[in-house]
Amino acid sequence: MHSKSLATIAKLLFSAEALFLSKNYADVTxxxxxxxxxxxxxxxxxxxxxxEALYIAMLESALQEKKELFQKAAESSGTCRERLTRLTRVFLELGREKRDVMKLVRRDINNFKDPVRSQLVRAYQSALPEQIQVIVTDGIRDGLLTGDPRLLSWTYAAIVEVMLTGYAERVFENQDAMLEFVTRIFFNGAGIKHLPRGTRKRVTA
Amino acid sequence: MHSKSLATIAKLLFSAEALFLSKNYADVTxxxxxxxxxxxxxxxxxxxxxxEALYIAMLESALQEKKELFQKAAESSGTCRERLTRLTRVFLELGREKRDVMKLVRRDINNFKDPVRSQLVRAYQSALPEQIQVIVTDGIRDGLLTGDPRLLSWTYAAIVEVMLTGYAERVFENQDAMLEFVTRIFFNGAGIKHLPRGTRKRVTA
DNA sequence: AAAAATACGTACTGGTCGGTATCTTTTGTG
DNA sequence: CACAAAAGATACCGACCAGTACGTATTTTT
Known part of the structure; x- marks a missing residue:
């Protein structure tokens, strides 16, 4: 392996990332x-x-890069809510292109058969949902959240992804407003509440 | 237009739907x-x-079909929460294949340029998110929900889509459990709450 | 039932793209 | 500096597929 190889490989991965983001798998030659x-x-x-090999390498490399960032936030100290906010901020502060890489798996997963297919899914899950899950699991342990940890993580990720739409960017003035919205939806729903006098339906005869 | 045409067209649309669901756009010949x-x-x-024309016709036809079902639920009577549950139940009770049609737009949107692109997006939004929004808007009017109606609708749709994963099907024993989860997350977060003594951060000097 | 119009089938083309074979250039090494 | 090995370029092949040309069959119309 010559020294030039690494540079060329990096350039190819970078180029592939940009192109696969802008066009569908089959349309990129x-x-x-x-x-x-x-x-x-x-x-x-x-x-x-x-x-296919180039695509896989590109995606795994891109996801690994993101994973390390999220991991840092997940391992940070503070309350469950603070850590989750921190992770989300990291996510939102990635440039538009960098964030959209996270959507590629969803878009292109049907192009591959099952050995590769699940390989890509795992790469994605370990990059984002599992990092969220680390925090969520702590939240459950501390009695701040209730429910299946993995499902809650996916739900949270789904809510965050709504913020990636152009409409959301128009509604909120800044990222702090987005963060507040996301955590409000997630926590005030998933968090345990001191039921304030008979909240839910009471079976009336 | 001969009478036979309609049957052939219907068969083509049906066939296309099944194939585009099972494979990527480019892989379907x-x-x-x-x-x-x-x-x-x-x-x-x-x-x-x-x-392209065949794909568009297929998707618009499929989405129109779903839209009518959701519309019925959205226009039904009852509380905001009841109506939303009803709509969601209709969604979850569609067969796996029928539900996955809703994901096609997300997957294939990159295959088309902008006149067609936004046409497909509109078709999707009018089928599901806008039906949700009808209910959500009522909920806001009645003081049960707060926030931007469209954004809340998208958020709700995003949470529901999490239920389409195989994992969610494994976690919940039945659809009622799913429905309860979804509405719990959504309402107890988006609903106005009687803040129980100083909930949020207070600026400490 | 002839004519006109529509529906459908067959055979082909033009172009594209993934992949390969092979040749040239560059780079590390003794 | 020689020379082997890796890197990269060029030219090409085979397969595939959207789209078309044109023929035949089947309806409708008159």
């Missing part, structure tokens, strides 16, 4: 990825067995 | 759609200008 990286298709096939 | 419908590619191109 190897020639295009290579050209955009400043090399030729031959070079690309020298480093990656095929298109 | 016109020959395949036609064969699966019991006709040939020539027949398909007689009724649809091109692959």
């Amino acid at each position: 190897m020639t295009e990825i290579a050209a955009n990286a400043g090399v030729t298709k031959g070079a690309a096939y020298h480093h990656f067995a095929n298109k | 016109m020959t395949e759609i036609a064969a699966n419908a019991g006709v040939t590619k020539g027949a398909a191109y007689h009724h649809f200008a091109n692959k």
